[in-house]
Amino acid sequence: MDNFLKKGERIEDLGLKELKIIQNPDFFCFGMDAVLLSWFVARRTRGALHMIDLGTGTGIIPLLLYGKTTAASITGLEIQAPLVEMARRSMALNGLSAQIKIIEGDIKDPGSEILPNYYDVVVSNPPYMRAKAGLKNNCETKTVSRHEVLCNIEDILIFSKRMLKDRGRLFLVHRPERLGDIISLMRTYRIEVKHLQFVYPSIKKEANLVLIEARKSGNPGLKTDAPLIVYNEEGQYTREIYDIYGMTPPE
Amino acid sequence: MDNFLKKGERIEDLGLKELKIIQNPDFFCFGMDAVLLSWFVARRTRGALHMIDLGTGTGIIPLLLYGKTTAASITGLEIQAPLVEMARRSMALNGLSAQIKIIEGDIKDPGSEILPNYYDVVVSNPPYMRAKAGLKNNCETKTVSRHEVLCNIEDILIFSKRMLKDRGRLFLVHRPERLGDIISLMRTYRIEVKHLQFVYPSIKKEANLVLIEARKSGNPGLKTDAPLIVYNEEGQYTREIYDIYGMTPPE
Numbered sequence: 149m150d151n152f153l154k155k156g157e158r159i160e161d162l163g164l165k166e167l168k169i170i171q172n173p174d175f176f177c178f179g180m181d182a183v184l185l186s187w188f189v190a191r192r193t194r195g196a197l198h199m200i201d202l203g204t205g206t207g208i209i210p211l212l213l214y215g216k217t218t219a220a221s222i223t224g225l226e227i228q229a230p231l232v233e234m235a236r237r238s239m240a241l242n243g244l245s246a247q248i249k250i251i252e253g254d255i256k257d258p259g260s261e262i263l264p265n266y267y268d269v270v271v272s273n274p275p276y277m278r279a280k281a282g283l284k285n286n287c288e289t290k291t292v293s294r295h296e297v298l299c300n301i302e303d304i305l306i307f308s309k310r311m312l313k314d315r316g317r318l319f320l321v322h323r324p325e326r327l328g329d330i331i332s333l334m335r336t337y338r339i340e341v342k343h344l345q346f347v348y349p350s351i352k353k354e355a356n357l358v359l360i361e362a363r364k365s366g367n368p369g370l371k372t373d374a375p376l377i378v379y380n381e382e383g384q385y386t387r388e389i390y391d392i393y394g395m396t397p398p399e
Numbered sequence: 400m401d402n403f404l405k406k407g408e409r410i411e412d413l414g415l416k417e418l419k420i421i422q423n424p425d426f427f428c429f430g431m432d433a434v435l436l437s438w439f440v441a442r443r444t445r446g447a448l449h450m451i452d453l454g455t456g457t458g459i460i461p462l463l464l465y466g467k468t469t470a471a472s473i474t475g476l477e478i479q480a481p482l483v484e485m486a487r488r489s490m491a492l493n494g495l496s497a498q499i500k501i502i503e504g505d506i507k508d509p510g511s512e513i514l515p516n517y518y519d520v521v522v523s524n525p526p527y528m529r530a531k532a533g534l535k536n537n538c539e540t541k542t543v544s545r546h547e548v549l550c551n552i553e554d555i556l557i558f559s560k561r562m563l564k565d566r567g568r569l570f571l572v573h574r575p576e577r578l579g580d581i582i583s584l585m586r587t588y589r590i591e592v593k594h595l596q597f598v599y600p601s602i603k604k605e606a607n608l609v610l611i612e613a614r615k616s617g618n619p620g621l622k623t624d625a626p627l628i629v630y631n632e633e634g635q636y637t638r639e640i641y642d643i644y645g646m647t648p649p650e
Contacts, residue, residue, distance in 0.1 A: 324623040355623035372606035
């Protein structure tokens with residue numbers, strides 16, 4: 149498999165239907181948020197849906213959605229050429245180049261390959277931080293992945309409003325501190341939040357992630373699912389996290 | 400103490416500094432939401448603040464705030480005359496008629512006793528249900544306490560915008576399903592949600608209440624506190640709920 153790899157890259161086994169992904173520690177590597185988001189989408193959808201992942205990076209979410217859902221089509225959109233190239237190699241490595249399309253493009257100006265009112269599901273694990281907030285990572289690829297330099301919440305909503313079918317759904321993972329921005333902006337675009345699930349590092353700690361499901365032209369009214377707790381009081385992953393990762397907890 | 404009571408009424412001991420409250424099962428009796436909200440306010444504030452409770456009902460929240468905070472003044476505003484009368488008797492029963500003022504009035508048209516830009520804290524455990532949603536209770540007092548007949552979220556925000564000091568805070572308890580309405584309306588009034596705490600009946604269940612802290616002229620950015628779980632897996636109150644009620648858990 150080494151002919152799939154460039155210098156500094158490694159192959160990670162996803163522990164799901166023998167799927168593998170190429171990662172490069174010099175870029176932004178996928179984290180638990182991508183895994184939780186894919187699990188959340190899989191749990192909340194069924195059937196032969198058309199799905200697109202915005203800012204797909206190395207393609208982790210399309211691969212996990214392929215493994216966990218019965219989607220009719222899965223597309224990943226990514227603006228950064230080195231990541232597009234890497235994601236495409238990961239798809240080839242899995243023999244999934246036909247099943248998962250990786251498109252190079254800007255969500256603010258998507259090309260003609262992306263059709264309006266076509267998608268049932270838009271997914272995104274977007275940059276969490278405002279463009280001007282916090283320290284920026286020197287490496288440009290990591291900066292773009294973490295900060296709203298090339299893509300912010302409003303860009304995702306504009307894209308979703310245009311590309312989702314009526315009543316289609318947008319799934320996001322984000323930091324709870326941005327929830328005020330997200331919910332109020334969504335309403336502006338008539339995309340209504342329908343489900344929230346907060347992720348707490350432990351039962352005694354503040355939430356550090358929130359999983360969001362919203363519906364184009366949805367009515368007000370949302371449910372907040374049972375809390376997702378990452379570590380138990382002994383500092384080990386909870387049963388639920390082991391389940392989500394498809395791993396067996398130690399006896 | 401029976402001379403304080405009318406037919407059908409009873410006195411409940413609040414288990415806090417010997418405070419007592421008159422309740423009437425024919426009206427809306429206070430629930431865990433009022434207790435959790437008072438605890439949340441007490442935990443999130445300090446000092447000699449001016450506090451007002453909107454739709455105070457039988458006066459439970461002013462009494463609990465009196466017991467749990469060092470507020471400079473506590474006012475309860477209530478539109479329903481029979482509840483105002485009952486709340487005033489509860490204050491007299493506790494010898495607190497001077498310390499806690501119960502005002503009869505409409506939050507949409509508060510009288511001159513309520514001063515603009517005066518309050519540090521506005522608190523409310525408002526009706527949860529939209530005026531047209533769900534079955535209405537036949538008893539008018541209960542209907543008004545449960546449904547947005549005389550007071551809705553926007554009325555509370557308009558009141559808060561006017562009566563809070565700049566940077567003053569609004570504390571609410573509400574159903575999570577209304578969170579989209581609440582957060583987006585708040586932003587319209589430049590009252591920004593700053594803290595959320597979700598209350599889950601058990602660790603495996605959807606949240607059924609949310610405690611909300613918002614700030615007049617606040618900046619975007621919120622924290623989601625550790626989950627508040629009501630029952631443990633054995634179906635008993637959790638340690639935290641016992642603490643909030645000031646009770647000792649059984650050995």
